[in-house]
Structure formats: C-alpha cells, structure tokens
Amino acid sequence: MTAVLNPTALETVEGRTDEMLINLGPQHPATHGVLKVVLGVDGERVTRAIPHIGFLHRNHEKLEEVRTYSMCIPYTDRMDYVSGMQNELPLCLAVEDMLGIEVPERSKYIRTILFELSRIASHLVWIGTYMLDLGAITPFLYAFRDRELILDIIEKTAGARLLPNYFTFGGVRRDHHPAMLEDILEFLKFFETKLPEYEALTIDAPVFQARTVGVGVLDPQVALNHGVTGPNLRGSGIPWDLRKDEPYDAYPFVDFEVCVELGCDAYSRSRARFREFYESIKIIRQAIAQYPKVGPTLPKLPRLKPVAGVERYRAVEISRGQLGVYLISDGTEKPFRAKHRSPSFCTLQALQDMFVGSKFSDAIAILGSIDIVLGEVDR
Amino acid sequence: MSLYENKEPRMPLERVAIPENKHFKLRNKYHPLLNNHNPKGNLLSAIFGYVSLFGTTLLVLALTYQGLPALLEVLGAAKNSFWYNLVYGLLGPVLMFLFVAVVALINILMLRKYLAKVQNRYGPLHHGPAGVLQTVFDALKLVSKEDFSPGMVEETIFTLAPVIVFVSAFIMIAVMPFAPGWVFSNVDSGALFIIAAGTLGGYGVLLAGWSMNNKYGLMGGLRAAAQLVSYEVPLSIALLSVVVYNGSMNLTDIVQAQSTVWNVFPLFIPFVIYLIAGLAEIKMTPFDLPEAESELVAGFNTEYGGMRFGFFFVAEFAELYLLPAILAIFFLGGWHAPSIPIPYIGELVIHTTAPNPANASSILGLLQTMFAPGGIGQNLQYAFWSLLKAAAGVYFYMWIRATLPRFRDDQLMELCWKGLIPLSMIGLLLAAVSRLYPAVGQILSYVTAIPLLLFIVSRAFGLKLPSPKKELA
Numbered sequence: 001m002t003a004v005l006n007p008t009a010l011e012t013v014e015g016r017t018d019e020m021l022i023n024l025g026p027q028h029p030a031t032h033g034v035l036k037v038v039l040g041v042d043g044e045r046v047t048r049a050i051p052h053i054g055f056l057h058r059n060h061e062k063l064e065e066v067r068t069y070s071m072c073i074p075y076t077d078r079m080d081y082v083s084g085m086q087n088e089l090p091l092c093l094a095v096e097d098m099l100g101i102e103v104p105e106r107s108k109y110i111r112t113i114l115f116e117l118s119r120i121a122s123h124l125v126w127i128g129t130y131m132l133d134l135g136a137i138t139p140f141l142y143a144f145r146d147r148e149l150i151l152d153i154i155e156k157t158a159g160a161r162l163l164p165n166y167f168t169f170g171g172v173r174r175d176h177h178p179a180m181l182e183d184i185l186e187f188l189k190f191f192e193t194k195l196p197e198y199e200a201l202t203i204d205a206p207v208f209q210a211r212t213v214g215v216g217v218l219d220p221q222v223a224l225n226h227g228v229t230g231p232n233l234r235g236s237g238i239p240w241d242l243r244k245d246e247p248y249d250a251y252p253f254v255d256f257e258v259c260v261e262l263g264c265d266a267y268s269r270s271r272a273r274f275r276e277f278y279e280s281i282k283i284i285r286q287a288i289a290q291y292p293k294v295g296p297t298l299p300k301l302p303r304l305k306p307v308a309g310v311e312r313y314r315a316v317e318i319s320r321g322q323l324g325v326y327l328i329s330d331g332t333e334k335p336f337r338a339k340h341r342s343p344s345f346c347t348l349q350a351l352q353d354m355f356v357g358s359k360f361s362d363a364i365a366i367l368g369s370i371d372i373v374l375g376e377v378d379r
Numbered sequence: 380m381s382l383y384e385n386k387e388p389r390m391p392l393e394r395v396a397i398p399e400n401k402h403f404k405l406r407n408k409y410h411p412l413l414n415n416h417n418p419k420g421n422l423l424s425a426i427f428g429y430v431s432l433f434g435t436t437l438l439v440l441a442l443t444y445q446g447l448p449a450l451l452e453v454l455g456a457a458k459n460s461f462w463y464n465l466v467y468g469l470l471g472p473v474l475m476f477l478f479v480a481v482v483a484l485i486n487i488l489m490l491r492k493y494l495a496k497v498q499n500r501y502g503p504l505h506h507g508p509a510g511v512l513q514t515v516f517d518a519l520k521l522v523s524k525e526d527f528s529p530g531m532v533e534e535t536i537f538t539l540a541p542v543i544v545f546v547s548a549f550i551m552i553a554v555m556p557f558a559p560g561w562v563f564s565n566v567d568s569g570a571l572f573i574i575a576a577g578t579l580g581g582y583g584v585l586l587a588g589w590s591m592n593n594k595y596g597l598m599g600g601l602r603a604a605a606q607l608v609s610y611e612v613p614l615s616i617a618l619l620s621v622v623v624y625n626g627s628m629n630l631t632d633i634v635q636a637q638s639t640v641w642n643v644f645p646l647f648i649p650f651v652i653y654l655i656a657g658l659a660e661i662k663m664t665p666f667d668l669p670e671a672e673s674e675l676v677a678g679f680n681t682e683y684g685g686m687r688f689g690f691f692f693v694a695e696f697a698e699l700y701l702l703p704a705i706l707a708i709f710f711l712g713g714w715h716a717p718s719i720p721i722p723y724i725g726e727l728v729i730h731t732t733a734p735n736p737a738n739a740s741s742i743l744g745l746l747q748t749m750f751a752p753g754g755i756g757q758n759l760q761y762a763f764w765s766l767l768k769a770a771a772g773v774y775f776y777m778w779i780r781a782t783l784p785r786f787r788d789d790q791l792m793e794l795c796w797k798g799l800i801p802l803s804m805i806g807l808l809l810a811a812v813s814r815l816y817p818a819v820g821q822i823l824s825y826v827t828a829i830p831l832l833l834f835i836v837s838r839a840f841g842l843k844l845p846s847p848k849k850e851l852a
Binding site: 020022028029030044131134135136137138141142145201205207208210211359360361362364 | 494497498499500594595598664665667668674676780781782783784785786787788789790
C-alpha cells in the first residue's frame with residue numbers, strides 16, 4: 001500500500017516521470033454525490049488516491065442524541081437515501097431489544113417484504129449509475145423505469161417514496177395498503193421478464209466484462225481488515241450475510257442463498273448484486289406465501305424510556321452491507337449515545353488498495369462497482 | 380455450506396393463496412410502457428422529421444448543383460468563365476453550409492427522438508408540435524449566449540480549435556458526389572482528400588484540449604490524439620482497398636464502378652473495418668473516450684461554452700452524417716438504387732406524352748426536360764438514395780451508441796493495432812486479388828467475411844455462439 005502523502009503538495013515520487021494531481025470531485029459526474037478523491041495520475045495510471053469525505057455531513061448522531069427515540073427514525077431514513085426504508089430497521093430492532101417489545105408476526109413479514117423490495121430498488125439504482133459510469137446510457141433509464149414501480153408500491157403503503165418513515169418500534173406504523181401484496185406479486189412478474197434484459201446489457205455484455213473482469217481486485221483479507229461488508233465482501237468470496245448469520249424479522253423462516261462470488265474484482269461484485277435480485281424475489285415470494293392474513297401490526301407499547309445503562313447494538317444487512325446502530329440509554333426518553341456503523345464508510349476505506357496501479361478509466365469503474373451512497377458515508 | 384443449513388421454521392406455516400387480480404395494472408401515470416406513448420405526436424414528429432430531412436436537403440442540393448449554375452448561365456456567365464467561378468465559388472459553400480446545418484439540426488432532432496424511443500422516454504416534446512422545433516431553439520440559445528473564454532486559456536488556439544474541427548468536417552463535402560455531376564470539385568484525388576480532411580480534425584481536438592489549461596481537457600485531448608492517429612490507419616487502408624479494387628481515386632468514378640455490384644460484397648472486410656474505425660473517428664460510443672462524460676467531465680470541450688461549444692457540437696453531428704455518407708459512396712453504391720429494379724418515375728412523364736418540339740416552352744415541355752435521363756428529376760432521385768443510405772448509417776451508429784458501454788484506452792488501442800490493422804491488410808490483399816481475378820477474390824471475400832461477421836457480432840453484443848461459454852467467476 002502506498003504511504004499517505006500530502007495531497008495538497010505536488011511531490012516528486014521516486015521512479016515517476018511526471019505525476020499530475022487531479023481532483024475527482026466533489027463536483028464530478030461519476031462520484032455519486034459529493035465524494036472528493038485526490039488522484040495522482042502518471043499518464044493514465046493512478047499512482048495514489050486519497051478520498052476526502054465529509055461534504056455531506058449532517059450530524060445525524062448528535063441530532064439523535066437530543067431527540068426522543070421515536071423522533072430518531074426519520075433521521076435514519078436520510079442516511080442511505082437510496083434505500084431509505086432499510087435504514088429504519090436497526091434502530092427499531094435496537095429499541096425493541098432494549099424495551100423487550102415483541103413484534104407481531106404480521107409486522108415481521110411486512111418489514112421483510114418491504115426490506116427486500118427496497119433492496120431491489122437500490123440495486124436497480126446501482127445498475128443504472130454503474131452503467132452510466134461505464135458509458136452506457138440506456139440501462140440507467142430502464143432501471144429507473146422499474147424502480148419507479150417499486151416506489152409506487154412503497155408510496156401507496158407508507159405515504160412517501162424515498163424517505164417513508166414506516167417501520168417503528170414494535171412493528172410498522174400503520175397497516176399496509178390492502179392491495180400491496182398483489183401489487184408486489186404483479187411487479188415481480190413484470191420484473192422477472194426484465195431481468196434477462198438487464199443481464200444482456202450488463203454482466204453478459206462483452207464490453208462490460210472487458211471493463212470489469214480483473215479490475216479493482218479487493219483482497220479478502222484487506223476487505224475484512226477494513227470492515228467491508230455486503231455484496232462487496234461477498235464479491236471477494238467471504239460468505240457473510242447478516243440475514244443468515246444474525247437473522248432478524250422473518251428471515252429465519254425463508255429459504256435463500258448467500259450470493260458469494262470468488263473473483264474479488266468489479267465483475268464479481270456486480271454478479272453478486274445481480275444474483276441478489278433473484279434471491280430477493282425468492283424471499284419476497286416465500287414471505288408472501290407465509291404471510292399471516294390476520295393479526296395486529298403493533299403491540300401495546302410501553303413508555304419509550306429504557307432503563308439507565310442499557311446498551312444495545314443491532315445490525316442488519318442493507319443493500320450496501322452491514323448497517324448497525326449502537327444505543328446507550330441514560331434512563332431518559334432520549335438516547336445518551338447513538339452511533340451508526342455504515343457500510344459505505346467502511347467500503348470507502350479500501351478505495352486506495354483498489355485504485356493504486358489501475359488506469360484512470362478503471363478508477364471510475366471501481367468507484368461505481370462498490371456502490372457507495374455519500375449520505376450514509378458522511379451521515 | 381454447513382454454516383447455512385436451512386433452519387426449521389419456528390411457527391406453523393399457513394399458506395395463503397392470494398387470488399389473482401386480473402384487473403390490476405401497475406399504476407403509474409407517467410410510465411411510458413404502460414401509458415399510451417403519445418403515438419400521434421410521435422407519428423407527427425417522425426413524418427415532419429423525415430419529410431423535412433429529405434425535402435430540405437434535396438432542395439438545397441438541387442439549388443447548389445443545378446439551380447445556381449443555371450441561374451448564372453441565364454445571367455450570362457459561361458461555364459468555367461472567371462465570373463462564373465468567382466460567384467459559384469463564393470455562393471456554393473454558403474449553400475453547402477446550409478445543407479450541413481439543416482442535416483445537423485434535423486438529424487439531432489430525429490436521433491434524440493430515436494434514442495428516447497430506445498430508452499422508454501418521450502424525447503423533445505414541448506417546442507412546436509411534438510417537439511419538432513427543439514433543435515432550432517437549442518441552436519438559437521447557443522448563438523445568443525455570451526462569447527466567453529476563461530482567463531487561463533491560450534486565447535488564440537482556444538478560439539482556433541473549434542474552427543479547425545468544424546472546417547475539417549465541413550470541407551469533406553467539396554469532393555462528395557450526391558448524384559452524377561452533383562459534386563463541387565470532381566478531383567482525381569478525392570479519396571486522398573477525404574482522408575486528409577478527416578485527419579485535420581484530430582489537430583483541432585488536441586489543440587482544444589491543450590489550450591484550455593484544464594487537466595481533464597488535457598487528458599481528453601491526448602486521448603483524442605492517440606485514438607484518432609491510431610484509427611486513421613485502418614480507416615485509410617479500408618478506403619485504399621476500394622481505390623485498389625476500383626482503380627480510381629475519383630469518387631465519381633468509384634460510384635460509377637458500382638452500378639452493378641456494390642463494393643460491400645467483394646470488399647466486405649474493408650467495409651466492416653470502416654464501420655468500426657468510423658465509430659472511433661467520430662468519437663462515439665464505445666470509442667467516446669476523449670469526451671467520456673463520466674470520466675473526464677466533458678473531455679476536450681470542458682471549458683467551451685456558447686457557440687464555441689456549438690461548433691464542436693455541429694461538427695460532431697456533421698461528421699456523424701458525413702462518415703456514413705462516405706461509407707455509402709465507397710461501399711454502398713453511392714447514388715445507385717438497390718439492385719431491386721425500381722422504375723424511374725420520370726419515364727412516366729416522358730412516355731405518356733410524345734416529345735414535341737412545339738411544346739418546348741410549355742409546362743409539359745419543361746417537365747419533359749426536367750425528367751429526361753440526366754436531368755434534374757433523375758438526379759433528385761439519385762440524391763435521395765445517397766441521402767437515404769447515409770441516414771441509415773447514422774441510425775446504425777446511434778443504435779450502437781444506445782447499446783454499448785465504452786472501452787478502456789488500452790483496449791481501444793489493442794483493438795486497433797492488434798485487430799483492425801492486420802485485418803485491414805488482409806482486406807487490402809483480398810481487394811488486390813479481386814482486382815486481378817474477380818471470381819477468386821469474391822469467393823475468398825465471402826469465405827472470410829462470414830466468420831468475421833459472426834465473430835464481431837458475438838464479441839460486441841454477446842451473441843451466444845454454439846461453442847461452450849467460458850465460466851468467468
């Protein structure tokens with residue numbers, strides 16, 4: 001690994017004829033938000049890469065510490081705004097654990113179904129933006145066309161499209177739309193016909209393979225050292241998936257596979273995400289088949305005031321990896337400390353290991369393949 | 380994996396059969412797939428587009444090549460006299476600029492509509508009926524913007540670069556025949572002129588990238604220089620094969636030689652090489668590295684705005700049109716109609732009425748002279764075929780643009796130096812053989828062409844060939 005150099009001064013590196021420093025971002029079309037990477041390039045080859053984060057820092061953790069537990073949920077939505085609904089779950093689980101709330105079966109299934117639906121929506125955004133990074137414009141519009149249908153389903157049930165604020169302590173905030181399950185089944189039927197189309201345009205396309213195979217190799221040990229999780233870790237051959245390893249909600253009752261790919265490169269990460277489409281569809285279908293038709297969605301809740309000194313860490317597997325919440329109670333209705341462990345932040349730490357030595361074009365392909373959301377990196 | 384053995388469900392499962400709801404539709408008011416895709420507006424814009432594209436360009440061509448000379452002769456300037464050459468030399472290019480502008484404007488509109496159709500969008504919709512005036516407004520906006528250049532640029536070169544790019548694309552028209560006799564200068568080194576003019580554009584791009592003092596611009600300019608210089612070689616060799624086969628550098632002669640068999644059949648390999656290298660020459664996906672917007676922001680035109688950018692933009696679309704036009708001249712028979720015998724409409728006028736010298740001044744007589752073989756009527760029909768072939772090429776390129784991602788720079792170079800250049804040498808050799816022994820050459824061409832075509836399609840679009848697919852992961 002290259003030693004961290006002073007990114008603001010142009011230093012002569014031994015053996016390099018000429019090195020040019022380029023600011024990749026914060027206003028650059030391929031950084032998916034406001035990431036800035038200072039790239040040293042020698043011709044087209046990247047010699048060093050220093051990510052600068054914090055442009056989207058909104059102080060979520062401190063804001064949550066001065067608000068009551070139920071007021072915290074909308075803040076979590078705004079971390080990973082691409083799959084907003086998934087972010088609410090770890091906070092809910094942690095508070096439920098602290099207070100000993102038993103979640104009704106029906107709510108567990110509703111959560112699981114919407115959680116996986118959000119994963120499909122999030123991976124669709126990834127396909128679109130990644131192909132845009134690689135220079136293909138059409139898959140972006142196809143992906144957003146289909147994602148729109150998911151957002152419609154979420155909107156009908158939760159009232160909002162991106163930041164739904166729907167999960168709550170003990171279940172879901174209100175019962176779902178009467179036609180939600182039928183809508184979802186109808187969507188899945190439509191989406192399954194579109195999946196081969198996506199594959200033909202992306203992972204089966206020879207130009208895509210030429211751009212991604214062997215590019216941005218993330219060594220499994222390096223990935224573990226940096227705390228990389230999610231499809232990026234599974235793309236490096238490590239079968240770590242919290243839905244299996246620490247199951248929550250209705251995941252113990254459904255049968256699915258952990259999508260592990262052994263290539264460790266951008267292509268493996270892409271394939272891992274693509275296989276997750278099929279697994280998500282499988283999970284949703286099973287959950288809908290097992291779904292208990294009757295029953296409450298919310299139990300009788302105690303006062304949201306955990307005992308002083310109780311602390312709890314709960315993590316879930318969102319689209320990008322392991323999103324965790326660590327809460328410490330001081331006996332009031334506000335958390336004494338709220339800490340979020342976000343997957344993209346950890347993934348970004350492995351950026352330099354993947355960037356250095358690659359081509360400038362590859363750098364863009366790598367940055368797209370790890371699928372970061374800056375709202376969640378900076379929090 | 381033993382770690383992930385299925386856990387037994389903890390609760391009794393009651394499978395609920397959810398009734399199939401036949402009446403349910405995915406409700407999305409704006410979804411183009413599920414909504415009626417404004418078919419009336421689409422049809423309107425398509426009819427407007429095609430009629431105006433062919434009508435206007437044919438009109439301009441007829442004005443340039445027949446109207447203006449006829450007018451000058453009526454005014455008393457004999458052909459090739461000093462005054463004739465002076466006035467025609469000044470006014471002709473103006474008319475041709477009009478031609479390029481019209482082609483670029485309408486092409487941009489039609490291609491945006493086409494791309495939108497591919498991508499499940501509406502495309503331009505709001506200016507004029509069904510959005511047909513969109514590009515006119517775009518052009519007006521570009522022209523009315525401030526002529527601005529940033530402080531740190533090398534002013535002279537920065538101003539000169541878009542002009543070089545535009546002119547290099549524009550001057551190709553000088554030697555391009557649209558119909559018999561419809562050409563500005565019927566020079567004997569037309570093929571050489573086309574190659575030279577195409578090469579000139581690379582200078583403009585390189586100078587633009589260097590002069591703007593921007594790191595992304597510099598990288599774009601260097602990439603463009605490397606790409607254009609490399610792809611000039613197979614492109615030129617492909618054109619050279621045609622020259623060898625037809626035995627002439629004069630474009631009119633080349634087209635005349637294809638009156639029975641188009642060059643695409645005996646010279647299939649150069650044809651394919653020209654198609655691919657042409658994509659690189661006009662810097663379009665999958666070879667759009669110089670202006671890769673996700674990598675280099677805008678590449679060599681990052682710092683340009685207003686009409687300075689407009690020159691790059693118009694030059695890009697002019698080239699997008701002129702390259703298939705050259706392709707049509709060299710390989711697709713130029714102005715010749717496809718070998719299906721299509722009757723010449725003018726004959727109807729000639730044969731239904733017997734030519735009568737007394738009628739010479741009447742409308743009928745005028746029609747007879749117009750539609751006589753070699754007259755303006757037949758030339759218009761010829762020009763229509765030239766334009767149609769060029770337009771088909773444009774749509775082919777646009778289809779590729781809508782489908783493929785872009786290559787990396789080393790892959791681009793590898794494709795050129797290891798793939799296209801050796802192949803183009805083979806193509807040149809086959810062209811020479813075809814010239815000497817036509818039958819042997821044609822058989823060899825077909826034998827090599829079919830595997831080549833299959834290979835290219837399978838590599839570019841992932842067509843599943845019978846051979847087992849390599850497992851990658």
